[in-house]
Amino acid sequence: MEINEKIKNLINENDVCLFMKGTPDAPQCGFSMAVSNVLKHLNVNYKGIDVLKDENLRQEIKKYSDWPTIPQLYVKKEFIGGCDIIKEMFEKGELKKLLEEKKII
Amino acid sequence: MPLPLEEIKKLIKDSIPDASIEIKDLMGDNNHYAATIKSSKFNNLTKIEQHKLVYKSLKGKMGNELHALSITTEGK
Numbered sequence: 001m002e003i004n005e006k007i008k009n010l011i012n013e014n015d016v017c018l019f020m021k022g023t024p025d026a027p028q029c030g031f032s033m034a035v036s037n038v039l040k041h042l043n044v045n046y047k048g049i050d051v052l053k054d055e056n057l058r059q060e061i062k063k064y065s066d067w068p069t070i071p072q073l074y075v076k077k078e079f080i081g082g083c084d085i086i087k088e089m090f091e092k093g094e095l096k097k098l099l100e101e102k103k104i105i
Numbered sequence: 106m107p108l109p110l111e112e113i114k115k116l117i118k119d120s121i122p123d124a125s126i127e128i129k130d131l132m133g134d135n136n137h138y139a140a141t142i143k144s145s146k147f148n149n150l151t152k153i154e155q156h157k158l159v160y161k162s163l164k165g166k167m168g169n170e171l172h173a174l175s176i177t178t179e180g181k
Contacts, residue, residue: 031173067153068160068168084176085152 003060014047016104017074019061024048031083032071038090039073042105076102107135108171113163120162121146125181131173139175148180 001009011017016039022028024036024046039046051058051070058070065072065079073080075098080086089095099105110128117126117140124144131137140159147155155178160167167174 062168066157068165070168079153081153082156085156088152088177 003056004064006057007061007064010047010049011074011077014074015076015102016044016046016099018046018048018071019051019057019074020048020071021050021052023050028052029070031069035071035073035083035086038086038095042090042096042099044099044105075099075104108166109135110138113138113140113171113174116164116166117142117159117162121158123181136171137173138171139177141177141179143179143181145181147178150180152178 018024018035018039020027020029020032020036022032024040027033027036036048049057051061061070061072062068067079067082069082071083073082073086080098081089086095089098096105110130114126114128117124121142121144123146124142126140126142128138128140131139142159146158150158156176159176159178163171163174
C-alpha cells in the first residue's frame with residue numbers, strides 16, 4: 001500500500017490519531033509522552049501510531065502534515081498540532097472544549 | 106549536531122524581522138531550547154500557521170540538526 005494511503009486510512013479510521021515515538025504505554029520521547037499523558041488525563045480513547053517502527057511513515061507524516069516534528073495529533077481527520085500546541089490548548093482548557101465539540105469526550 | 110542559540114535567533118529574525126525572541130537553552134547543551142516569539146506577523150493566524158512560520162524560518166533544521174525546540178508564539 002502506498003504510504004500516503006496508509007496515512008489517510010489511519011486518520012480516517014481513528015477519530016483520535018496520535019503519531020508518536022513509542023506507544024501510549026511506552027512512549028520513547030518526552031514530547032510524545034507529554035501528549036499521551038494529556039490525552040489519558042482527558043480520558044480520550046486514542047490510537048497511538050509508533051513512527052519508530054516505520055522509517056518511511058516517520059518521514060512521510062511530516063510531509064503529509066507539513067509539520068517537521070513528532071508527535072502529531074489528528075482529531076476527526078483534522079490536524080490539531082504538535083506537542084507545544086497541544087500542551088498550550090490543554091492548559092487553556094481549549095483541548096477539552098474541542099474534544100467535547102467533536103463529541104470525542 | 107547542536108545549533109547555537111544565537112544562530113536560531115538570527116534565522117528567525119531574518120524571516121520575521123519584527124519578532125521579539127526569547128530563547129532558553131534548557132539543558133546547556135545547545136540542543137534543547139524553549140523559545141517565545143512575538144510578532145505582528147502572527148496576528149490573525151491559527152497556532153498551527155504561527156508555528157509553521159517559525160519552522161519555515163529555521164529552513165529545515167527543525168527535526169534535523171535541531172532536535173528539541175519548544176515554541177510559544179504570540180501576536181503583537
